[in-house]
Amino acid sequence: MRSLVHEVGNLLAAVRMSGHFLGGEISGADRQQLAREVEMLAALAGACIAQIRQLLGENMDRRTQLALGPLLNGAARTVQEVLPDPSCLALRVHKRLPEVRVDADGFHHLLVLLLIGSVTASTRQDVKVRMATAVEERRVIVRITDDGPPLHEISTEARPGRRGRELWLSIAGAVLRAGGGGMRITPRRRGTQVELLLAAVRHPLRPAPPSVCP
Secondary structure, eight states: OHHHHHHHHHHHHHHHHHHHHHHTTOOTHHHHHHHHHHHHHHHHHHHHHHHHHHHTTSSGGGOEEEOSHHHHHHHHHHHHTTOOTTOEEEEEOOSSOOEEEEOHHHHHHHHHHHHHHHHHTOSOSOOEEEEEEEEETTEEEEEEEESSOOOSSOOOTTOOOOOHHHHHHHHHHHHHHHTTOEEEEEEOSSSEEEEEEEEEEEOOSSOOOOOSOO
8 A cells, every 4th residue: 555655655756856847848828727627636636645645654653732723724725726716715714713633734735635635526606615613511523614515415335436535534534533533524505514523622712813714
């Protein structure tokens, strides 16, 4: 598995480089779309690889206690750079969140994977994604809601052949459980709600920084 992760990383680097070189031969909107598609692919693949590495146990010792607000803002900025117009992302962070214990880099990639996956799972170009936080008993909840196609069937551990968004959700759920958290998936009439459940460590001494998204 480690060899596979390494090979996929090499292939990803080659695709990004080729895309940038080809961009010099294309003008106008086509060049912008090519650059955006290449970067979205890189973000998705990179995030997926990061989660696989965590499942292999390579990053589990990197979990630290930290405030969640800056992580959410950073992931939102990364995703906003690659989302195709007119799709959009809105972020709302609870003013006083308890701190959590996570691998900062791994959780960033997990958020990117789920946020971009909400858009790429749809054939529409105007998917709206919302990420918000809440506190439930001794847990911090990161709630990702979209108005894209709903997940009518929830994947199970025994179900083979998972791909695309089902696979990403399965990987993210496994990573969260390995770190002491969990995931809830709720199909809606229009769209899907994914809740990331994180154990609260303690309340911060000061409010989280303001959100960067409307």
